[in-house]
Amino acid sequence: MSARTLDALTSDGGAAYAQAGRELLAKLIGELTFEDVLTPAILSDPDADLPGPDAAVLELALGDLIVSGRARRRSLGHWRVAPASLTARDAATGAARPLPDPALVVALGAPAAGADASTTAGLVAEVAATVLSDAVQLHRGRPARELLDAAPIDVEAELRGHPWIVAAKGRIGFDSGDLDHYAPEAQRTLQLDWLAVAADRIDTRALPGLTHRQVVDEQLGAQEADRLRARAAAAGHDPDTTVLLPVHPWQWRERILALHAADLASGAITHLGTAAPTYRARQSIRTLVDAGPDGELRRELKLPLSILNTSVYRGLPRARALAAPVLTEWLVGCVDRDPFLQETGLVLLGEVASASVAHTAFGTIEGVPYQHTEMLGAIWREPVAAQLHEGERALPLAALFHVDPAGESLIEHLIARSGLTVDAWVRALHEVSLPPLCHVLYRYGATFSPHGQNTLVVLRDDVPTRIVVKDFVDDATICAEPLPELLDLSPAVRAALGDGVEPAVITQWIQAGLLVCAHRYIAELLADRCGYPEAAFWAAARAALHGYQDRFEDELGPRFDLFDLDAPVFVKLCLNRVRILERGYRDGAERPIAAASGWIDNPLHAPAPAPVTT
Structure with missing residues (x-):
């Protein structure tokens, strides 16, 4: 663990960690009640500022422990718990007890909700990682008014992750050092590893009039691209046909070096080292922006990261990656030809080029878990600044x-x-x-x-x-x-x-x-x-x-x-429920999809007019 992460946990008597825990626990109770995973007792709150059916105390029983907090019913029918109001007490005696860590609440509450032991353990790990990241951000966080004129990438570094998913920053696969180097909140720059890939081992796509080589040259600069191609030629690659492919350093270390060892040994893939451009991570972690001068005008890179975060492994699905330019051409073309969309100024940031390397062994397994088919590739996306x-x-x-x-x-x-x-x-x-x-x-x-x-x-x-x-x-x-x-x-x-x-x-x-x-x-x-x-x-x-x-x-x-x-109502899709009660942490050939549970009163539905009285 880095010194600055440890400092965030221990400074001021662990105040940032305590605040992060309260906030995540309040989120956990509210969002999992919304998704019908938890069923806390809902009691009237006579001390509310506005007493009534929209003010309540939610009490969650966890064995011999009861956690309670004051809550308000919000516009989509869900409850929002006030973090500062959370308390804990002994179920038998009513005596006050320390507020439990969110990970402990998951350990006690998930089995009661129907999760098996394996799923519960995975949830504990993801929630613990999320609290750690939240504590670091609270410790270092900038006042909101300072972000008014901050660079967009600096604003992204302050954001706390998915507002709905409880374990928003589980990032299974990252250790604490990785978090301090590659997470967006770390605000660190990184250099990418580059590979030379034989033409028969890689598929590339690009918009009409654009080539993969052109995209790489514009990303690297002509001098750096020539340097890498010279290294590839020295290793036996044809510099005119070999494909230069960027790889995230974590992905190279944790997946590619071992799982593509046969390609590396045969010379079909050659590691060329790092290249000069530096990058910073957006909120998704796998999307990178050029951190150099005028970097905001260069294309963004989306690279596979085989970490499990917000329900899915963050690889690049091979079929969609290779289809990205043609889908971009169609959808952007719709926008460009539509007078109303032109009037609104809608912009779709095109994914203009892509590459994907299939794994020779994993690709032969019928029903192979999807994470093994998404490990090596890249997508280049147009930058927003240019628009x-x-x-x-x-x-x-x-x-x-x-x-x-x-x-x-x-x-x-x-x-x-x-x-x-x-x-x-x-x-x-x-x-x-x-x-x-x-x-x-x-x-x-x-x-x-x-x-x-x-x-x-x-x-x-x-x-x-x-x-x-x-x-x-x-x-x-x-x-x-x-x-x-x-x-x-x-x-x-x-x-x-x-x-x-x-x-x-x-x-x-x-x-x-x-x-x-x-x-x-x-x-x-x-x-x-x-x-x-x-x-x-x-x-x-x-x-x-x-x-x-x-x-x-x-x-x-x-x-x-x-x-x-x-329409008056629409189906309530649930993002946490699919992990806790349906998919767990089992691998599958397809990415998990949201679960459905109940209905939401549609806020876009016009209420019936009041009856006219005479």
Whole structure:
């Protein structure tokens, strides 16, 4: 463990760790109750500021221990527990006891919820790692007001990870040294290892007019690329046909060196050492941005990391990696040709080139766990900075629900400096996000997951003006209905997307990805920090959706019924439940998908008008 990580745990009597534990325990109780994994007793809270059915005390029984905390029911029907209110007592005597560590709560509570011993142990490890990371971030965290003009990559380093998944930073496979070098919150630069790969051992793809060699040369610079090709030639590779491939240093050390030893021994793959460019990790860890001068204008790199985090191994699925350029060409082409999407300023950051190396042994195993098919490859993505106009900056949507160690939020400072009222600012946010995302769905029968990490909000004078979506290729999905816009897809696009999914399913990408995974946290934060009612937040969202529908009623009216985004309820997808009660830590040929449990009252559904009385 690094000295600065240990210092974060022990400084001020472990205050940062204690705060991190309270916050994660409150999140655990709230989110797992939302997903019907935990069933705490819900008692009235007569001491609440606003007593009533939306104020309660949640009591969680854990053997001879009871953990309780004051909570409020929020707009999507879930409970949010106040970390400072958490207490513990002996179930028999009622005597106060120390508040347990979240890992202990998992150890006691997961079996009672139905998790087996193996799953419970895995959860303990992931939760412990998450508390450690949270403690480090709380110890080093910058005040939210200091982030107003910080570089976007520095803002990302302050973010605390997935707001919904309890073990948001489990990162199974990383040790504490890796966390201090490769995690985004470490704010360290790293150099990549580079390989020379024989042409018959690697598949490459790129947009028309772009070659893999050109992409690598632009990434490295001509001089550094020539140096690596000279090393490859000295090792026996044909410099005109060999493919230069970057590898994350952790992946090289932990996976490639051993599992591709036969390729290395035969000379099909040669390790060329590191190259000059330095990189920093985005929130996903596997996506890297050039940290050098003007690096924000160079393409980003997405590299496989065979660590288990937020439910999946973070490799690069081979089929989607190789399909990335053709899917980019189709979806970006839809945006470029659509007058309304051009009007909104929507940007899809194209994944313009990719490479993948299949493993000769793992690839012969029928039903092989997916992690073994995603180990070696790369995707190059266009940088957001190249898409911005003078005076614009782009922040992840997740930054809008970031809270600093003192409890202040970034969004409250953005709104205050913008000069707008909270309501005007919120309406701007909804107007620039919901209409373009809905239009892609309604017009083209396609969507992707616009969650807080994938969606960037472009600000001018601290006001939302448009959005940018990245990583859309991973989640790109089409409707199974034979819509005219989907009938002339190229064979390559159709092969990548398959037959599509039912209309009721495809709408879940927006409902779960945007409304539940991002907007519910923004709504809560604005209510708590700015006094802006959650009902007003959702009313502004409905206004944006219905304003769009009014404009396109004549053209797309039937699609509004087909993709019923404002139905009274939608299915509640559960991200924690799939790990705890369904998949566990078992390997499988396919990546796990979200579980479903119950329904959510749709905040985009217009309430029935009040009856007219005479």
